[in-house]
Amino acid sequence: EAGVAQSPRYKIIEKRQSVAFWCNPISGHATLYWYQQILGQGPKLLIQFQNNGVVDDSQLPKDRFSAERLKGVDSTLKIQPAKLEDSAVYLCASSLDRGTLYEQYFGPGTRLTVT
Amino acid sequence: AQTVTQSQPEMSVQEAETVTLSCTYDTSENNYYLFWYKQPPSRQMILVIRQEAYKQQNATENRFSVNFQKAAKSFSLKISDSQLGDTAMYFCAFMRAPDYKLSFGAGTTVTVRA
Numbered sequence: 001e002a003g004v005a006q007s008p009r010y011k012i013i014e015k016r017q018s019v020a021f022w023c024n025p026i027s028g029h030a031t032l033y034w035y036q037q038i039l040g041q042g043p044k045l046l047i048q049f050q051n052n053g054v055v056d057d058s059q060l061p062k063d064r065f066s067a068e069r070l071k072g073v074d075s076t077l078k079i080q081p082a083k084l085e086d087s088a089v090y091l092c093a094s095s096l097d098r099g100t101l102y103e104q105y106f107g108p109g110t111r112l113t114v115t
Numbered sequence: 116a117q118t119v120t121q122s123q124p125e126m127s128v129q130e131a132e133t134v135t136l137s138c139t140y141d142t143s144e145n146n147y148y149l150f151w152y153k154q155p156p157s158r159q160m161i162l163v164i165r166q167e168a169y170k171q172q173n174a175t176e177n178r179f180s181v182n183f184q185k186a187a188k189s190f191s192l193k194i195s196d197s198q199l200g201d202t203a204m205y206f207c208a209f210m211r212a213p214d215y216k217l218s219f220g221a222g223t224t225v226t227v228r229a
Binding site for chain 2: 003040041042043044045048056089091093098099100103104106107108109
């Protein structure tokens, strides 16, 4: 079974530029998550999708971050414009469904450096 | 809001020995779940072990076991017979039933020495 795929793996941009990350979840997984992991901290949930609908985006900085999940499969996370404090690893995860019984499988992450 | 605290930023253990990682959490919920995740240097996070709060019996997965003290809101992870491949960052995480959101602690870096 293929795992969660993310691209790019690394990205360096200047502040005020825009950037997009892509995630392909495990086939058949209905729930998709985007996390932000700042160096030295645990991951923080940014947004959660169930199929192509947003379940929770309460911690997404909506003035600069946006995310979509077209057709309930792949997802993109965009930052526009980027700030220095956005430097982090962005992790995508997926699970078969919502709920505590369903394990979240994580991708390798995209390391973003904003200079 | 739920908070998860891991008070040990780093731990070092000799190969084949045992190490225990501590985790405390704060919640007013009664129905919740606790997890330990491992994040090796390659950065792909994987689930190590999970514990349902309503279960009194401590969860065990091979060399990994937990000590769940509900009243004390404590959830420690014991790694027995440590192996070099156990070197990783370990995160304690909390999930409550209504919203199924994972809240992570800051992590503990475990280094297994040969």
